[in-house]
Amino acid sequence: MSLHDLLVAPFDYEFMRRGLLSAAVLSLSGGLLGCILVLRRLALMGDALSHSLLPGIALAWLLFGPSTTALFVGALVAGLLTALGSALLSRLTRVKEDAAFGSLFIVFFGAGIALVSKLPTRLNLTHFLFGNVLGVSATDVGLTAIISGMTVLIFVIFYRAILLETFDPVFHRAIGGHGGVVHFGFLALTVLNLVAALQTMGIVLALGLFLLPAVSAYLWCDHFSRMLVLSVAFALVCAVAGILLSYHAGLASGAAIVLCLGAVFLGSALFSPQYGLLHRIRQFLREKRGVLKFPD
Amino acid sequence: MPHHILRFRQLTVRYGATPALSDLTLDIPCGSSTAILGPNGAGKSTLLRAILGWQVLAAGEIRLGDAHPQHALPRLAYLPQRQAVDWDFPITVRGVVEQGRYAVLKLFSRLSADDLRHVERALEELGLTELAERQIRMLSGGQQQRVFLARALAQGADIFLLDEPFAGLDLFACEELTHILRAWEQQGRTVLAAMHDLELARRTFTHGVLLDTTLVASGPIADVLSPANIDRAFRHGHCVHRSQLIPPMPTEGLP
Numbered sequence: 001m002s003l004h005d006l007l008v009a010p011f012d013y014e015f016m017r018r019g020l021l022s023a024a025v026l027s028l029s030g031g032l033l034g035c036i037l038v039l040r041r042l043a044l045m046g047d048a049l050s051h052s053l054l055p056g057i058a059l060a061w062l063l064f065g066p067s068t069t070a071l072f073v074g075a076l077v078a079g080l081l082t083a084l085g086s087a088l089l090s091r092l093t094r095v096k097e098d099a100a101f102g103s104l105f106i107v108f109f110g111a112g113i114a115l116v117s118k119l120p121t122r123l124n125l126t127h128f129l130f131g132n133v134l135g136v137s138a139t140d141v142g143l144t145a146i147i148s149g150m151t152v153l154i155f156v157i158f159y160r161a162i163l164l165e166t167f168d169p170v171f172h173r174a175i176g177g178h179g180g181v182v183h184f185g186f187l188a189l190t191v192l193n194l195v196a197a198l199q200t201m202g203i204v205l206a207l208g209l210f211l212l213p214a215v216s217a218y219l220w221c222d223h224f225s226r227m228l229v230l231s232v233a234f235a236l237v238c239a240v241a242g243i244l245l246s247y248h249a250g251l252a253s254g255a256a257i258v259l260c261l262g263a264v265f266l267g268s269a270l271f272s273p274q275y276g277l278l279h280r281i282r283q284f285l286r287e288k289r290g291v292l293k294f295p296d
Numbered sequence: 297m298p299h300h301i302l303r304f305r306q307l308t309v310r311y312g313a314t315p316a317l318s319d320l321t322l323d324i325p326c327g328s329s330t331a332i333l334g335p336n337g338a339g340k341s342t343l344l345r346a347i348l349g350w351q352v353l354a355a356g357e358i359r360l361g362d363a364h365p366q367h368a369l370p371r372l373a374y375l376p377q378r379q380a381v382d383w384d385f386p387i388t389v390r391g392v393v394e395q396g397r398y399a400v401l402k403l404f405s406r407l408s409a410d411d412l413r414h415v416e417r418a419l420e421e422l423g424l425t426e427l428a429e430r431q432i433r434m435l436s437g438g439q440q441q442r443v444f445l446a447r448a449l450a451q452g453a454d455i456f457l458l459d460e461p462f463a464g465l466d467l468f469a470c471e472e473l474t475h476i477l478r479a480w481e482q483q484g485r486t487v488l489a490a491m492h493d494l495e496l497a498r499r500t501f502t503h504g505v506l507l508d509t510t511l512v513a514s515g516p517i518a519d520v521l522s523p524a525n526i527d528r529a530f531r532h533g534h535c536v537h538r539s540q541l542i543p544p545m546p547t548e549g550l551p
Contacts, residue, residue, distance in 0.1 A: 039385060160398050167385050168395070174348055174374035175399035175451070218386065222431040227386045 010247040019133025019253060020243045022144045023200050026209060027235030029151035029193050034214030035224075035231050036186060039166050043215075045098070046207045048105035049187075050194045052082035053203055054112025057128055061119060068139045072195055079191035082108055087184070131202030131254025133243065140199050147196040151189050155228070158182070163224055205254035209235060212261035219272040234264050301326040301455065301486050302347065306356035309342050316342040318510050320356070324488065324503075329481035331497035331517065332490045334507035335530050340490035343507070344457045347488075348374060360455070370399050373448030375458045378441070378465075383433045390428040392443050393418055396450030418449040422476070438469030445476060456480070458489040462496055474500045494521055 010016045037046050056078025057071050064070035086100035095103075127135050155162060164172035165182040173179050190210075197206035213234035214227075221227040242257030249256070270277050302324035309317045317339040324330055332340045345351045347358060349366045360368045373396075396418065397411040407415075419425045422442040427435060432443060441461065448456055461477075462470050477487055477500055491497055497504060497517065504520035506512040512529040513520045 039382070157403070160401070164395060164398060167387060167392075168376060168381065170376050170380060171374060171395065171447075173350070174369070174372065176369045221386045222388060223391065224386050 006248070007244065010244060015134050015136065016243070016247060018136045018138065018141050019200060020240065022136050022141045023133075023209075023239035023243050023253070023257060024236060025141075025145050025148045026193070026197050026200060027213070027239040028232055029148040029189075030197065030209040031213045031217075031232035031235035032151060032155050032228055033186075033190055033193055034210035034212070034235075035217065035228050036162065036166055037190070037210060038214045038218055043207075043211055045101050046190060046194075046210060048101045049079055049082060049191060050203055050206045052105040052108035052112075053079050053191075053194060053198070054128070055108050055115055056112075057198070057203075058112050058115035058119065062115060068137055068143070071198070072143060075195040075198060076191060078108060078112075079194060080188065083184075083187040083191055087187070126252075127202070128198060129202050129204050130252045131198075131200050131205060131257075133200060133246065133253040136199045144196040144199075147192045151193060154185070154189065159225075162186075167224075201254040201257065202252070205258050208254070208258035208261055209239070212258065212265050213238065216261070216265045216268040219268040219275045222274075234261070238264060299326045300324060301361060302488075303359045304356065305359075307346065307353060307358060308355040309339070309346055309351045310354045315354075315509055316351075317346070317507070320507075320511050322505060322511060322514055324486065324505075327481070327484040327486055328503045329477055329487040329501045330489070330503040330505055331501040332488060332505045332507065333492065333494060333497055333520075333529075334512070336492075337509070338507040338529070339509050340492075340507060341459060343505075344374070344459055344488065344490055347457060348372065370451065371453055371455055373451050373453035373456050375444050375448060375456065375461060377459050378437075378463060381432075381440075381444075383440070385432065388429050388431055389424055389435070389443050389446075390415065390419065392432060393424070393428075393446045393450050396447040396452075399451050414450045414452065418446040421449060422446040436469065437465050438472045441465060441469065441473055442476070455486045456488065458487065458491075460491055461489050462491060462493060470496065477501070494526065497521070 011020060037043050053075040056074035056076065058074075059078075060067075060070040060074030082101070082104050086097060086104050089095050089100040089104070090097035126132075161172070161177055161182055164175075164177060165179050165186075169179050172182075193210070194206050197209060201209055213231045216234050217227045217231035221230055238260040239257055242260040243253060245251060245260060246253040246256035251259075268276065273279060300323040304320050304322040307317055307320040307322075308315065316337075320339075320343075332343055334340055342351060346353065347360075347365055348369075358365055360371065365372065393415050394407060394411075397407055397414060401407070401411070416425075419428055422445055424439070424442060424446055427439060432440060435443065445456075461473060465473065474496075477489075480487055481502060487501075489497075489501070498521055501517050503515065504517040505514045506520050506525055506529045508529045513522075513525040
């Protein structure tokens with residue numbers, strides 16, 4: 001197989017071009033959002049959010065059939081309900097935010113599964129659970145581009161507020177920042193981007209495109225801005241590689257992208273010069289040798 | 297007549313039905329260093345939070361100079377407790393100190409040459425210039441504390457609110473922080489620190505405020521920390537604190 005067959009020929013197909021475009025666009029915003037998820041320790045919350053989208057999708061499907069816009073709106077409403085509902089629960093009752101999220105999302109996911117069992121056709125569910133580039137329509141690409149573009153723009157404009165709210169929310173508040181707005185804005189952006197990622201990545205795997213590049217970049221960087229850039233770069237490269245892998249190996253696109261990102265993460269965790277496993281082991285062995293050796 | 301920079305009049309703060317601070321009337325002299333002392337739940341942190349405007353006042357008022365503190369936020373610098381900081385965050389010493397300037401920056405403007413001068417001066421004053429490019433985990437406890445002091449300086453604040461600044465510091469770092477705070481006081485900066493170590497407060501600060509949800513005593517630190525005052529503030533069974541200053545109870549005759 002020539003290089004052309006490997007890298008270029010797949011994109012002779014319209015659906016492959018759309019899939020590539022949508023994955024690439026998503027990786028821009030996903031790489032950014034993932035950094036905040038990682039640094040604020042909200043990784044598991046993101047996972048819960050993505051699962052809670054299911055009942056919205058199922059209900060939209062039952063009511064309006066396979067209309068892209070209806071599915072987007074349904075997922076969005078379900079996600080926002082979970083995010084707002086658990087925020088309210090944690091502020092107004094004794095329940096803490098993680099427990100509130102955990103409880104709400106599992107109820108939503110259960111409701112989603114129940115609704116799906118009522119769907120006339122079951123085949124399409126796997127598309128939403130695991131992603132399918134074949135299903136990406138021109139409208140999907142458009143919506144994804146709008147959401148991703150908006151996310152990137154917000155990160156550029158409010159970079160300092162986002163940095164402060166992530167690093168030191170108390171200080172942010174002390175100098176008159178609006179922490180609550182930043183926090184809810186962030187949750188809303190996460191839901192929007194998860195919805196945008198549905199077609200390409202699927203519900204179960206969508207978060208991978210956010211989380212994995214960010215956590216890989218976290219292992220390499222000592223500057224917030226560089227972490228954002230590297231995370232986006234990882235996401236972008238792996239999105240392209242994953243789409244190609246899914247074409248050649250006949251894999252679900254979400255799974256293929258997550259596998260590529262997983263390889264980058266594993267490599268980072270092992271080989272990062274400062275924070276990687278091998279470095280730590282070498283350091284440990286050196287210290288041990290130092291202890292055993294008598295000082296000169 | 298000494299000038300007062302912070303004035304509290306009949307300040308009352310409640311958490312639900314429980315009063316956290318009641319009827320507190322107090323003046324903080326300009327350019328003084330004041331330790332806010334008292335047992336757990338005495339309202340030390342509540343007082344700092346009230347100054348920053350994070351507490352709804354049930355009654356009374358706070359004045360900063362002639363203004364409401366909310367209109368003078370850049371003058372106030374708040375130092376977080378050490379355990380509230382994520383030391384693994386991808387940020388360098390310089391990055392943290394630059395945040396001090398964010399307080400005065402407009403939305404789209406970038407750090408100007410003047411902002412950067414503020415940052416350099418703050419780094420230099422706290423002896424962090426050499427360490428400016430280090431990630432914050434790669435510092436000693438005392439150096440880490442100095443980074444946040446430098447951020448407060450870079451902000452251009454003249455009133456510093458410290459929440460348990462000595463917590464988690466080793467002896468050497470405590471000594472270093474004591475030196476810095478004494479120097480600041482001599483330079484006319486106003487420092488307010490909520491803390492619980494009475495002896496450390498006595499050595500570090502010129503003024504003291506002793507609280508037990510209401511004002512027990514305020515004034516020069518030596519007067520405030522008289523045995524009688526301490527006994528009044530800590531009388532609700534806080535034996536750990538009392539034992540720092542009062543000899544242990546005689547144990548003869550006990551089973």
